[in-house]
């Protein structure tokens with residue numbers, strides 16, 4: 062089955078709200094994107110300054126206790142401010158500060174969250190707040206899904222990647238040494254609060270990682286957005302707030318539109334995995350954290366674009382276009398030489414696979430994606446073209 066994208070992607074924001082070029086740089090527009098999932102529907106709030114506004118935190122599920130889960134990098138930056146706001150809402154505001162890094166998406170960290178909840182006698186109404194990037198979001202979301210069979214949680218994403226992707230859609234997980242996100246649950250947050258001002262403190266390398274997932278939405282669903290990203294890449298890299306606001310909003314609109322139709326990835330949702338079959342293999346094969354998720358996805362999109370071309374679905378000019386854009390975003394475009402057999406072994410556990418066939422998200426035309434298996438010889442050609450033994454981990 063090939064879940065191609067239907068022709069009607071969600072309409073773009075009104076032209077007046079879209080920064081058309083770097084010349085129109087300015088202040089960010091506040092936006093609210095809704096994700097329509099029946100009784101699991103929720104809003105994604107996107108604006109600068111949200112963290113400190115009392116109204117951001119009103120209307121959440123009532124409870125006596127809130128637990129903020131964050132990490133050692135984010136806590137000194139934002140924990141006190143979130144705690145202050147939440148203490149006006151909840152009688153007791155607890156916090157748990159974990160170490161930083163992709164390696165924390167583990168049984169051990171999950172156990173620490175569950176143990177902390179039990180130690181503070183958190184009841185089944187306790188609300189969890191995931192304050193941080195995708196690692197904290199995926200981990201806290203999974204803890205929320207399983208603690209007492211499910212407690213509400215709020216995503217407070219503080220990386221670009223988390224604001225445009227991981228905080229939205231309810232995929233929660235931890236990693237396994239054999240594969241990314243291998244243990245997890247579909248479990249939706251009750252709200253997403255994306256304060257654009259938190260991006261001010263993000264290192265450049267992490268900003269680029271977020272750009273990878275933004276770029277992804279163009280070829281899979283919205284050719285006009287791909288054009289816009291190309292034109293506005295310098296503004297995005299310079300952290301122009303209006304450009305970032307639009308990129309976050311448009312990414313969330315597209316993701317909400319996809320997830321609203323296929324919450325549990327029975328078909329269409331798989332297009333959000335463009336670049337991820339190769340990308341997850343790179344992350345796992347290199348050891349979690351050596352390549353950032355966004356870096357591996359960026360490079361993975363180059364390989365998946367080339368595979369699309371070799372399958373005769375897009376012209377080679379499209380591969381060159383994607384490679385140029387990904388490189389210009391500050392992302393690696395040369396994959397590590399793990400060897401064909403190791404790549405195949407790693408991709409053999411991909412969640413999209415069916416009946417032993419490795420399946421890739423391919424581009425079938427600008428703004429349209431599908432999921433297909435490919436002859437091993439073509440995969441080998443792609444790897445031979447884009448892997449280099451000199452491509453170690455990207456420089457921190």
Ligand SMILES: NC(=O)c1ccc[n+]([C@@H]2O[C@H](COP(=O)([O-])OP(=O)(O)OC[C@H]3O[C@@H](n4cnc5c(N)ncnc54)[C@H](O)[C@@H]3O)[C@@H](O)[C@H]2O)c1
Nearest residue numbers: 134194195196197219220222223226227232259262263354
């Ligand atoms: N659930 C999903 O749908 C989904 C989607 C995409 C990615 N993911 C997952 O997300 C993870 C990657 O997320 P990520 O890129 O946010 O990585 P991350 O969570 O590791 O954050 C990146 C780095 O930035 C730091 N940081 C966070 N906010 C900061 C801020 N405002 N200022 C300064 N530093 C800050 C973090 O401590 C970390 O060092 C991966 O595990 C990936 O698998 C999940």
Ligand SMILES: O=C(O)C(=O)C[C@@H](O)[C@H](O)[C@H](O)COP(=O)(O)O
Nearest residue numbers: 226230232241242330333334337412
């Ligand atoms: O939300 C989705 O669906 C995605 O595929 C988004 C991806 O960017 C994200 O990395 C996700 O965690 C990958 O999911 P997985 O099912 O391939 O582990």
Ligand SMILES: [Zn+2]
Nearest residue numbers: 274337354358
């Ligand atoms: Zn991803």
